Amino acid sequence: MGQVIVITSGKGGVGKTTTTANIGTGLALLKHRKVVMIDADIGLRNLDVVMGLENRIVYDLVDVVQGVCRLKQALIRDKRFENLYLLPAAQTKDKTAVSPEQMKNLCDQLKEEFDYVLVDCPAGIEQGFKNAIAGAEKAIIVTTPEVSAVRDADRVIGLLEAAGFEEPQLIINRIRPDMVKRGDMMDIDDIIDILAIDLLGVIPEDERIVISTNRGEPAVADESSKAGQAYRNVTRRLEGENVPLMSLDVEPTLMERIKMLFGLRARK
Amino acid sequence: MSQKMVVIKGTRDGISIILRRRSDFETIRNTILEKLQKGGDFFKGGEARLLVKEGHISQEEMEQLETMLKEYGLNLKKDHPLYTIPFPTPPLPETLILKKTLRSGQRISYGGNVVVIGDVNPGSEVIAKGDILVFGALRGMAHAGAEGDANSIVAAYRLQPTQLRIAGVIARPPEGKSAVPQVPEVARLKDGVIVIEPYYLH
Numbered sequence: 001m002g003q004v005i006v007i008t009s010g011k012g013g014v015g016k017t018t019t020t021a022n023i024g025t026g027l028a029l030l031k032h033r034k035v036v037m038i039d040a041d042i043g044l045r046n047l048d049v050v051m052g053l054e055n056r057i058v059y060d061l062v063d064v065v066q067g068v069c070r071l072k073q074a075l076i077r078d079k080r081f082e083n084l085y086l087l088p089a090a091q092t093k094d095k096t097a098v099s100p101e102q103m104k105n106l107c108d109q110l111k112e113e114f115d116y117v118l119v120d121c122p123a124g125i126e127q128g129f130k131n132a133i134a135g136a137e138k139a140i141i142v143t144t145p146e147v148s149a150v151r152d153a154d155r156v157i158g159l160l161e162a163a164g165f166e167e168p169q170l171i172i173n174r175i176r177p178d179m180v181k182r183g184d185m186m187d188i189d190d191i192i193d194i195l196a197i198d199l200l201g202v203i204p205e206d207e208r209i210v211i212s213t214n215r216g217e218p219a220v221a222d223e224s225s226k227a228g229q230a231y232r233n234v235t236r237r238l239e240g241e242n243v244p245l246m247s248l249d250v251e252p253t254l255m256e257r258i259k260m261l262f263g264l265r266a267r268k
Numbered sequence: 269m270s271q272k273m274v275v276i277k278g279t280r281d282g283i284s285i286i287l288r289r290r291s292d293f294e295t296i297r298n299t300i301l302e303k304l305q306k307g308g309d310f311f312k313g314g315e316a317r318l319l320v321k322e323g324h325i326s327q328e329e330m331e332q333l334e335t336m337l338k339e340y341g342l343n344l345k346k347d348h349p350l351y352t353i354p355f356p357t358p359p360l361p362e363t364l365i366l367k368k369t370l371r372s373g374q375r376i377s378y379g380g381n382v383v384v385i386g387d388v389n390p391g392s393e394v395i396a397k398g399d400i401l402v403f404g405a406l407r408g409m410a411h412a413g414a415e416g417d418a419n420s421i422v423a424a425y426r427l428q429p430t431q432l433r434i435a436g437v438i439a440r441p442p443e444g445k446s447a448v449p450q451v452p453e454v455a456r457l458k459d460g461v462i463v464i465e466p467y468y469l470h
Contacts, residue, residue: 052443056431
């Protein structure tokens with residue numbers, strides 16, 4: 001029996017879909033787990049695009065729920081990893097096409113067969129959110145180091161706790177160590193202070209994410225990507241391994257190095 | 269529509285009895301009778317016309333009504349029972365012409381041919397019983413011959429679909445970046461496989 005994990009954030013654009021794609025791919029790639037990712041963002045689907053599987057969609061989640069097709073028919077096998085599957089959302093319907101009970105039913109069926117069922121939650125806290133969390137027993141909260149994103153994450157954690165979720169885990173996405181160092185960005189401790197939940201990982205800002213998203217190839221499989229490395233660490237932690245947070249120190253600039261040379265400014 | 273079967277209206281020329289015949293004549297007659305009884309002497313000496321909005325009243329039935337109305341002092345001008353002429357419902361045109369760009373999440377499904385004068389963006393769907401012609405870039409999903417017509421085609425000024433379906437056959441473009449077509453192209457079924465060819469006039 002597998003586990004159902006919902007990836008949620010409240011705020012849009014913080015990286016739920018990217019995180020779902022990378023954790024899903026990571027679990028299949030590094031741990032050879034059987035994984036299915038569900039795109040619960042009906043009407044604004046993206047996970048298929050990020051996975052590069054858009055053109056393979058024939059049936060979708062709504063078709064399964066409405067009995068137009070069998071569950072197996074709607075599952076799309078990933079093009080690189082054969083134990084990784086996607087259940088895409090419908091694009092021409094809306095969130096009301098599915099009820100929380102139906103989602104729970106679907107997740108229950110899927111976890112019989114898969115080690116991990118990852119649900120990519122839509123932004124917001126309305127019907128789509130309620131659908132996405134209905135079948136899940138664990139939650140991963142994604143936030144960015146911005147006050148607004150953290151505020152929304154806090155709200156969502158509250159809702160999850162009210163819905164009976166124990167210990168949601170946190171991923172802080174798009175952190176820029178140089179800005180944190182200058183004091184221009186909330187640092188990890190600030191965020192943990194407010195949210196007070198377990199930290200699952202910190203993902204540095206990385207332009208390779210943009211490239212990999214556009215190409216439909218998750219960065220977790222990219223050895224040279226820093227964000228990919230961070231997602232590989234997240235994957236290992238999910239599997240119970242104890243992996244220290246990766247160092248996010250920035251290379252000192254030339255000026256700083258010269259200053260260091262003259263002892264004008266000690267390296268911290 | 270829950271319009272009443274019998275409506276009695278006063279007009280400049282007297283009383284109009286508007287009929288929508290949805291049941292037997294007996295019911296209609298009884299309904300009129302009931303209204304006349306309620307009116308008492310009100311109708312006395314008046315003139316009545318009959319306006320038939322639905323169904324048909326025969327000559328014999330007209331006479332029955334005339335007799336009945338006379339009892340209440342109403343004179344039926346039966347020289348012209350008025351029939352309203354229903355608007356002829358035009359048959360659905362075979363081709364739907366859409367002058368707009370279909371955006372993600374929009375879906376057009378039509379029981380004929382579909383012509384899009386605009387683009388069909390990724391994430392949108394065009395489904396037609398017949399052919400699909402796009403005077404623009406087709407980047408979304410197109411399903412021609414959706415009810416099984418294998419002779420249906422999909423043609424586009426720039427054919428770059430996410431996925432193509434003709435009758436029961438599904439095709440998707442090869443992986444990786446494919447070159448943008450420089451000419452209009454047509455997709456059709458050949459031996460159960462979707463093939464794409466440049467569009468030439470033969």
